[in-house]
Amino acid sequence: MTMSERPLDRLAVLGIEAFGHHGVLASERRDGQVFLVDLVLHLDAREAARTDDLRDTVDYGSLVSSVKADVETEPVDLIETLAERISRTCLKDARVRCVEVTVHKPHAPIEATFGDVRLTITRSTTPPSPSLGQTQQRSPS
Secondary structure, rough: OOOHHHHEEEEEEEEEEEEEEEOEEEEEEOEEEEEEEEEEEOOOHHEEEEEEOOOOOOHHHHHHHHHHHHHHOOOOOOHHHHHHHHHHHHHHHOOOOOEEEEEEEOOOOOOOOOOOEEEEEEEOOOOOOOOOOOOOOOOOO
């Protein structure tokens, strides 16, 4: 197994609570609500384990503060947009190769009893490979 084939380690921070004013309804923008965020960071933790030094890993305390700020500022209509914003924050640290972001909106204005509304996205620093259904352009021979 080569270095590039080695599975990455995962660092999870779950249940980050923040108050935001996101949503398409005027009442959501005006009153706001609690959002929960789960992060799963894919990284190589071997250097941090070897040195036992915070400088060699992701400082998840600082990251959580940045993620809370992502939720608590600049309202957006959709949790898709919010999740994308949070993923960009996580990928600013070059050690994070991939991130899974789940945004929970447990008090979404739905006229039914429900447990949660959540969206999970996965983003990485490497571009995704083409989908099977997409055609690739060939270079002229």
